[in-house]
Amino acid sequence: MALVLFSLSGCSKNVKIQVLEPAQIDRAAQTKQIAVSDFKGDTVGLSGKIEAFLAKQTLAGEKYFTIVSRDDMDRVLAEQRLQYSGVVRDSKLVEAGEILGAQAFIAGEVVSASVKDNHHYEKRTKCVDDKCKEIRSYQVFCITRTIDLSANIKMTDVSKADIIYADAYVKSRQWKHCQDDRTLLPSKSDGLGKLASQIANAFVYQLTPHYTTLTVSLLDDPDLDYTEKQAKTLEVAIDYIEAGRLDKAGRLLGTLLTSTQNQSYVAAYNLGVVKEAQGNLEDAKRLYLMADQLQQEPIEEINKAVVRIDQVMLKREKALLQISR
Numbered sequence: 001m002a003l004v005l006f007s008l009s010g011c012s013k014n015v016k017i018q019v020l021e022p023a024q025i026d027r028a029a030q031t032k033q034i035a036v037s038d039f040k041g042d043t044v045g046l047s048g049k050i051e052a053f054l055a056k057q058t059l060a061g062e063k064y065f066t067i068v069s070r071d072d073m074d075r076v077l078a079e080q081r082l083q084y085s086g087v088v089r090d091s092k093l094v095e096a097g098e099i100l101g102a103q104a105f106i107a108g109e110v111v112s113a114s115v116k117d118n119h120h121y122e123k124r125t126k127c128v129d130d131k132c133k134e135i136r137s138y139q140v141f142c143i144t145r146t147i148d149l150s151a152n153i154k155m156t157d158v159s160k161a162d163i164i165y166a167d168a169y170v171k172s173r174q175w176k177h178c179q180d181d182r183t184l185l186p187s188k189s190d191g192l193g194k195l196a197s198q199i200a201n202a203f204v205y206q207l208t209p210h211y212t213t214l215t216v217s218l219l220d221d222p223d224l225d226y227t228e229k230q231a232k233t234l235e236v237a238i239d240y241i242e243a244g245r246l247d248k249a250g251r252l253l254g255t256l257l258t259s260t261q262n263q264s265y266v267a268a269y270n271l272g273v274v275k276e277a278q279g280n281l282e283d284a285k286r287l288y289l290m291a292d293q294l295q296q297e298p299i300e301e302i303n304k305a306v307v308r309i310d311q312v313m314l315k316r317e318k319a320l321l322q323i324s325r
Contacts, residue, residue, distance in 0.1 A: 013218040013238060017277045019312050022319040024206040025165045028155055029322040031104035035068035035097055039151070040109040044192045046151055049200035050106060057208045059323060064208055068100045076100055097158035104164060108153040111168075115188045118144040122178060142178035147191035153203055169202065171195040209319040214308070216273055217301045219266045223294075226264075230256055234266065241274065250274045265294035269302055276309065281316065285309045 023029035036051040057064040076099045097105040121139040128134040154166040173195060177185045186194070220238055222231055233256045240249035253271040257264060272287030288305040295302055 013220050015216045015218055015241065015273060015277065016213050017216060017273075018211040019214050020316045020319045021210060021212050022315055022322055023209050025155075026318070026322065027157075027164050028104070028207040029209060030325040031155075031157065031164065032064065033066045033068070033101065033103045035073055035100050035102040035105050037073070037096075037105065037107045039107065042108075042110045044110060044113055044149065044189075044196040046110055046196045046200060047106075047108065049196050050153070050203060053200045053204040054207075057204065059209060064323075068102050073100060094156065094158050094161045097156070102158055105156045105158060106153065107156070108151055111150045111152060112148065113192050114148045115191065116146045116148075118146070120144065124180065140178050140180045142176060143185060144174055144176045145185045145191070146172065146174050147186075147188070147195060148172045149192055149195040149199065151199055153199075155207075165206070167203075169199045171198050209322050216276070216305070216308075218270055218273060219299070219301060221266070222264075223266045224260055224264050226260075230259055233259075234270075237270065241270075246274050246278055250278070262290070263294060265291040265299070265302065268294060269299075269305065272305060272309075276305075276312070281309065281313045285313070 034054060036047050036054070039047040051067055051070075054065045055063070055067050073096070076096065094105070097103075120142055122142050123137060124140055125135050125137050128136050148171070150168065150170040152166070152168050155164040156162070157164050173191065175183070175185050175191070177183050218238060218241070220234070222234060226234070233252050237249045237252035237256065240246075240252065250271060253267055253274060257267040257271060260267060262268070268287045269291040272284045272291065275281075275287060276284035288302065288309055291299075291302045292306050
């Protein structure tokens with residue numbers, strides 16, 4: 001899985017690249033076939049949102065999880081006369097999961113879902129005359145709506161009959177509307193639905209390997225007495241990076257590094273950035289270490305790269321191991 005460079009911005013030549021990171025819950029990431037039960041007290045559709053978020057998770061264009069269909073779950077649970085809710089005992093969840101062919105079963109409970117309105121007045125001022133020499137104060141009526149949602153979610157391993165992961169989630173948000181503005185307050189159902197989506201997204205995010213974005217700076221000033229041709233090569237290489245032409249930029253930077261008898265840390269470092277963006281992490285590390293050896297005084301970008309590349313390699317290795325299982 002290549003790490004894709006997708007933009008170059010600003011005068012500082014900051015490159016944004018995507019880095020593959022492992023799921024936070026390692027064991028959860030290894031259970032690819034999942035069943036989601038109805039949650040106890042779920043008036044906000046949280047279990048359905050979790051199921052939808054799981055179904056949308058993809059890596060390299062492939063779906064990461066296989067979700068047991070709700071129709072199959074209803075049929076099997078009815079046949080086995082199992083109570084299908086968030087209060088089913090662990091032993092029953094395991095039994096249902098085995099029948100459904102699931103590796104893990106997600107269950108939970110919506111603990112609280114509340115909406116509270118606070119009525120108050122706020123002070124406003126306006127000009128009485130055209131030149132605003134006289135100002136009048138007045139009060140407007142406002143409503144602050146606070147919506148809270150909390151839930152407990154548990155993921156159970158079907159084969160081992162133990163808990164893979166369990167946690168409590170709490171989300172809260174405020175909206176305000178005054179009679180002199182156009183802001184609309186969300187309804188109770190809409191507000192709780194937004195919070196339920198946030199909880200579902202936070203939960204699923206921990207289970208799935210994912211890409212994060214890093215900002216990496218290029219070096220665009222020659223570190224040696226470049227010839228006019230070498231200086232132009234560096235400039236054009238950075239232009240190609242900006243255009244997304246990494247292969248072309250890599251060839252130019254390779255030529256530049258060779259033409260300086262491998263003595264330019266700027267060429268070595270920038271070529272390392274290109275290799276990192278392409279996902280060639282071993283080559284990137286070699287080039288960063290070369291740049292590190294060539295620098296006479298500490299260069300912040302090079303020092304960061306030497307530390308970063310080992311972390312990026314470890315994270316990708318762990319993520320790929322999760323994906324392959």
